[in-house]
Amino acid sequence: QQQVKQSPQSLIVQKGGISIINCAYENTAFDYFPWYQQFPGKGPALLIAIRPDVSEKKEGRFTISFNKSAKQFSLHIMDSQPGDSATYFCAALPGGSEKLVFGKGTKLTVNP
Amino acid sequence: DSGVTQTPKHLITATGQRVTLRCSPRSGDLSVYWYQQSLDQGLQFLIQYYNGEERAKGNILERFSAQQFPDLHSELNLSSLELGDSALYFCASSVGGSTYNEQFFGPGTRLTVL
Secondary structure, X not given: OOOEEEEOOEEXXXXXXXXXXXXXXXXXXXXXXXXXXXXXXXXXXEEEEEOOOOOEEEEOOEEEEEEOOOOEEEEEEOOOOHHHXXXXXXXXXXXXXXXOEEXXXXXXXXEO | OOOOEEEOOEEEEOOOOOEEEEEEOOOOOOEEEEEEEEOOOEEEEXXXXXXXXXXXXXXOOOOEEEEEOOOOOEEEEEOOOOHHHOEEEEEEXXXXXXXXXXXXXXXXXXXXXX
16 A cells, blocks of 8 residues: 555644644555645645654754654644745655655644 | 746646646756646656656556656646646656655646636
8 A cells, every 4th residue: 555644634833833744654665754845836845854764853943753663754843933834745755666655735824 | 946947837728638748857957757736636646757768657647648858858748638637737856866866846837627
């Protein structure tokens, strides 16, 4: 099964709060997990990515947490800002493949 | 601005017609990827070309075809269009042939089939 299940579908957070988006997968062949950020009218842009050999990766206010045994990974946005309001996609890539599989996306709204 | 350009920005056409979407990758990038984004299916990988050769194929319909030219620009051809083909079509490029290389997405072409 090539699916990546993403939740929630939408998320509203107050400025300064923590935004958490979760993804789950079944295919244990996935070995690369990127997150993309998409603003209205724009294409997705790579935000941060992780490999399954680490449990956490942090870049600025963005952190990926990875739980290999549970086959879950999540994006945490600390000190969320109105400028973070966008749609976020998790994705996964099976090893040896070039076919990225995307979650359905989470629309994040950060209220001022 | 990602450096990837796509034309046209919008396209409105009728069922049964054929359209061509064009993509120019970032300077120096050899790989081009095509994706379809729709409300019900989300973002789906269609096809990848690397330096003129097809590298990987995803959920691309037989009515769709693509190619990458010697100058590395790419075209996605959609024929016998159906209402369900209405979507945003994104092109992305990367420097190498592997999907582990960061992909830079263009602004997309919005296709509306009436």
